[in-house]
Amino acid sequence: MGQLNDLLIKSAKPRDKEYLLADGEGLYLRIRPTSKVWVYRYREAGKEAKLSLGPYPALPLAAARKMARAEAEMRAAGVDPRLVRREEAERNRLARLNTFELTARAWIAQAHKDRQWSAGYAEKVTRHLELHIFPWIGSRAMDTVAPTELVRCLHRIKDRGHLETAQRVREAVVHVYQYAVDLGVLEPARNFVNSRTGGLPAPRSRHYAAITDPDELARLLRDIAAYRGNVITRAALRLAPMLFQRPGQLRLAHWEDIDLEGKLWRCPPEKMKMREWQKRDSRTPAHLVPLPTQALEVLRDLLPLTGPTGPVFRSMAKRTEATRYMSDNTINAALRNLGYDTKEQMTGHGFRATARTLIRELLGWDREVIERHLAHVSDEELGGSYDRATHLEQRRQMVQMWADLLDDLAAGKTVQPAQTHRFQVRRQARLKADAAGVARAEKSRH
Template sequence: MALTVRQVDAAKPKDKPYKLGDSGGLYLYVAPTGLKSWRANYQQAGRQRTRTYGRYPDMSLAQARAVHSVAKGGETVAAVPTFRAVAGQWLAAKLPSLSNHKHKIQVQSTLERFAYPAIGDIPIDQIKRTALAAIVQAAQEGGRIETAHRVAGRITAVFDYAQDLGIIEHHGASGLVRVLQPRKVRRPMVSIPPEETGRLMVLIDDYDEPVTRLGLQLLALTFVRVGELRGMRWDELREDGAVWVVPAERMKLRLPHVVPLSRQARAVIEQLRLLSGDGDLVMESPVRRGHPLSENTFLFALYRLGYRGRMTAHGFRSLASTVLNERSGFDRDVIERQLAHRETDAVRAAYNRAQYLDQRRQLMQWWADRLDQQREAHRRATG
């Protein structure tokens, strides 16, 4: 008798593990810890073995049945399924774990565009490595090196999935990236060492163009990405100017970002209000009204101050990260959340977005006070 979703949901842990059977040999394994997983037994070389397809509820009952059908070569699937069939089951298991809708579309479209036309309808155990190499090499034509590496990684993942299910014993998709040009290595953000912070802040204070000067000061105080600051609007300020909420569309991870504003940051913003408070933008260009400062304004200002090759606008993030992690005493999770970095644990990420706000207010004030201390220390030292 086939299981129902209600029965699966209602299955409670017992002192010993137990099974709830579904049709076709599929069963739900319920551990004493409460963990539920989809499994099936099969024979290989005269011995009974067990396949584990995935955990519930990450893998639904319907998905488990579909994967099991592929694994055992059911009536609706060829004895050895095609690459497209296995990829479809891999996607069914993979996509629910991806929280970013755009990423889901990219993963699926990569296979549809590059892999399916060439090997989609070939049984997966008959696909030669030479065919796979040709696919990924074609994908990198026109300089699409990063795309080709993604194609290789996703094709390999499908073959690994087929191997894990016992559909194939081995495959030739491993190490496909060896036939590709290497990925471009991203250089770290150029940033001055922390002990030079005071001198830079003093030079910024003396910069002649007021909007650029105030923008650099605010960039140092908030250590957000340049695009996030350039697009800053007056209506994004909350709590009487004590908090700035960057909307999701301007964030790298497409999630809103909360920036508690220190006393110093709020003072800078009030000076900007005198210059551009009549418009919508906080960082309004003095040359093109209604437009933000140009993308390279801050970088060229740092060049003028003598920091070409030694400091970039993005370097303020690196500088803040270094000092906060090494010298502030704040918890790493608090620092990472304020830097708007991705959490590796999706559950923890969702939880932390609503957490740490009080600690982050303290962190931002600590950082602003430290910039002031470094600035004053440099002025005293240089007399």
């Protein structure tokens, strides 16, 4: 060493391409257009290896020589400096994940980065752990947490009557411990957490409250028609039973997605309930929702207030915020104001079950057509991959008949079982007409 000095280094000017200045014994200064960096170069197993030592002048010449000699001494002792650095980097990585909370936050960040979770879901999981786990074991090294400590955390949640939350928290903890094993933070033998930890009973399956009796539905429709609250909320209440889409999907609707002339609402994947990677996949199609005449009337009435661009159901809390949506609890709050218990009687999501049940029972539509309108995936093996039919024309007829039926119910008309028969007669006539058209086409070709 000794070929360089500070004067030579300072006078070295950048060029179009980077170049090296040799100091000797493997120490070089790499001159780049924007920086000067010390590099130690050597050969290992017949191949050239390079180690970055640090930038100049933050790392002065004397210190760079000292570091290069230390690397040379390791090589003389038969140690590859690159392996030493890798081991040190691994120790530092494990040190950054040495507590349950640090590991849990790294797991959540990784799941979001890999597009497995939306930002909202990642925030929800984080909040559960912040409330129920971090205060008790968050600052502890994972291999020092006793099984009984985690069990106590889970039972605190259960004893407050939140069994489903306890189940979700346990599921998250199971994933955190497995993530720690995968990263090498925790020895596999120390992973005591599994899906049975805590002995929690399975939560009872509980469906969204929904009205499926025609007389009760008629009363609800009349109550909605008499609603005297916010006009935007009233419009959402009227559309919810007609279109029976998910409440989150409805409140995120944009005018740009609605074709009033074409009587169609195109719901982009990012506003649908699906995996995060599916939302970001350009091949995922939009969900098409045909609009009956009654829905078009509601939307045209709302257009001067919230249109022609941006959210259809815009929050009026701050009129200056043109892109602010109404709350995800707005429809349920309105139902409660109308006197309906959203736990036992009716919820915004329950309109889907209402329509699914009564369209099948009273109008006789095929299950597959209704399921596609609900944006449910096919339950057949590989159905989601190969069956991509939208049944759009059938669904246009179905939603119009459903909207007409809702009008009849609201007007106090009695729905007779014969209505199903009338539908079947109309359907058979349509099928016969289609068959006759095909026969005529075949005859004309011959």
